[in-house]
Amino acid sequence: MSLISGAFNALKSIGSASAQNIFSQLGAGVRTTAQNIIRDTTGISISNQGQLSLDPTRVGSQNRILQNLAQGVGPGAESIIRQGAVATFRNYSGGGGWQDPDAASTQNNSSGPGGMSSSTSTWRVRLSVPNTLRDAPTLSSFATTGNEVVFPFTPSILFGNSANYSQIQPIHSNYPYNAYQNSQVDQITIIGDYLNEFPQDGIYYLSVVHYLRTMTKMFYGDSSPKGNPPLLCRLNGYGPHVLNNIPVVIQGFTMDLPADVDYIPVNFMGQTNYVPTSTTMTVTCLPQYSRRTQSQFSLNKFANGGYAGQSEGFI
Amino acid sequence: MSVSPFSPYADTDITTTGYLDLLKIRPIPAEADDVLYTIITAYTYRPDLLAYDLYNSKDLWWVFAQRNLDTLKDPVFDFVAGTRIYLPKKKNLQQFLGI
Numbered sequence: 001m002s003l004i005s006g007a008f009n010a011l012k013s014i015g016s017a018s019a020q021n022i023f024s025q026l027g028a029g030v031r032t033t034a035q036n037i038i039r040d041t042t043g044i045s046i047s048n049q050g051q052l053s054l055d056p057t058r059v060g061s062q063n064r065i066l067q068n069l070a071q072g073v074g075p076g077a078e079s080i081i082r083q084g085a086v087a088t089f090r091n092y093s094g095g096g097g098w099q100d101p102d103a104a105s106t107q108n109n110s111s112g113p114g115g116m117s118s119s120t121s122t123w124r125v126r127l128s129v130p131n132t133l134r135d136a137p138t139l140s141s142f143a144t145t146g147n148e149v150v151f152p153f154t155p156s157i158l159f160g161n162s163a164n165y166s167q168i169q170p171i172h173s174n175y176p177y178n179a180y181q182n183s184q185v186d187q188i189t190i191i192g193d194y195l196n197e198f199p200q201d202g203i204y205y206l207s208v209v210h211y212l213r214t215m216t217k218m219f220y221g222d223s224s225p226k227g228n229p230p231l232l233c234r235l236n237g238y239g240p241h242v243l244n245n246i247p248v249v250i251q252g253f254t255m256d257l258p259a260d261v262d263y264i265p266v267n268f269m270g271q272t273n274y275v276p277t278s279t280t281m282t283v284t285c286l287p288q289y290s291r292r293t294q295s296q297f298s299l300n301k302f303a304n305g306g307y308a309g310q311s312e313g314f315i
Numbered sequence: 316m317s318v319s320p321f322s323p324y325a326d327t328d329i330t331t332t333g334y335l336d337l338l339k340i341r342p343i344p345a346e347a348d349d350v351l352y353t354i355i356t357a358y359t360y361r362p363d364l365l366a367y368d369l370y371n372s373k374d375l376w377w378v379f380a381q382r383n384l385d386t387l388k389d390p391v392f393d394f395v396a397g398t399r400i401y402l403p404k405k406k407n408l409q410q411f412l413g414i
Contacts (some may be wrong), residue, residue, distance in 0.1 A: 061364075076370065198347065200413045
């Protein structure tokens with residue numbers, strides 16, 4: 001029993017199709033127990049219909065396969081942990097269970113330049129892909145994460161607001177007067193790690209690099225629409241009261257290609273590239289509110305939390 | 316006489332007198348998606364069982380030693396519980412070995 005539990009704890013975050021495939025290779029007796037454990041621990045319903053009956057000559061093999069599953073090794077030496085790693089790019093529902101990434105993207109509307117709004121079921125930090133770029137084959141990886149660039153591991157984020165005052169210091173006074181000038185939302189710095197353990201991770205990482213390079217360039221020369229500045233995107237993360245649909249431009253990004261990590265080959269766009277197995281990406285964003293939306297800003301509404309979860313993310 | 320494509324001797328020539336010629340190694344290259352695996356007690360000295368469970372063919376017992384040349388000097392007697400080896404994927408084996 002504990003053996004089966006251990007095996008299927010490793011299956012907690014895989015999709016139902018993969019679980020079904022592994023499940024179908026077990027004997028009937030083991031399947032019945034496993035079926036209940038999987039349903040209770042992962043919420044995945046496994047069909048027992050039309051499966052193999054227990055073959056006494058394969059009991060030993062099935063026991064060994066279960067132990068292999070506990071190590072994350074499935075049939076054909078496929079890694080079921082790998083599928084768990086893919087799940088890091090999926091959206092996690094606070095109510096329990098992994099969601100289909102497309103399900104979350106359907107909750108987004110197409111308002112605003114980035115075409116994305118905050119979804120309460122997804123709280124990971126992410127940057128939207130503008131509509132203009134969504135058909136780019138280099139950025140097709142983002143279709144699996146709702147057309148948003150996801151930081152797969154919790155990034156460090158630096159952000160803040162400030163109010164600027166100029167000091168008026170009359171002669172022969174003890175205390176200066178602070179004359180208000182303006183307020184501003186400071187630049188937002190996101191520092192995130194990318195661990196590229198498998199080729200799929202590397203493809204996603206290369207898409208992120210390509211996205212950031214694209215987002216820091218203007219439409220120049222033969223571009224269309226010629227003369228436009230770099231595109232705007234939306235920053236979301238941690239729920240509607242933290243980073244909600246903030247319109248940002250990418251001011252810059254830095255990435256390292258360390259010397260002390262391994263590099264793995266990745267087939268990207270039909271060509272082999274080498275990506276580091278561990279790297280850090282730093283992205284600097286500048287909030288960019290249009291004049292029209294600024295004119296509609298209400299401090300009273302802001303104070304009451306009226307902009308949380310709305311399409312225009314005032315912070 | 317032909318040798319099974321699952322055999323480690325499939326690429327080795329056969330002399331006119333019917334004996335195996337000098338061994339031609341069938342390499343199992345390292346792939347980025349190979350899985351690191353710790354051999355369990357049930358497989359001690361039994362790479363054929365692991366090959367059967369993973370690839371559905373006991374005849375591929377030798378691929379583990381060929382993939383882990385530094386770890387498994389002896390394909391059978393170094394195959395003991397606790398040893399960490401890389402497992403080549405079945406789809407990769409099908410490509411390498413033409414099976």
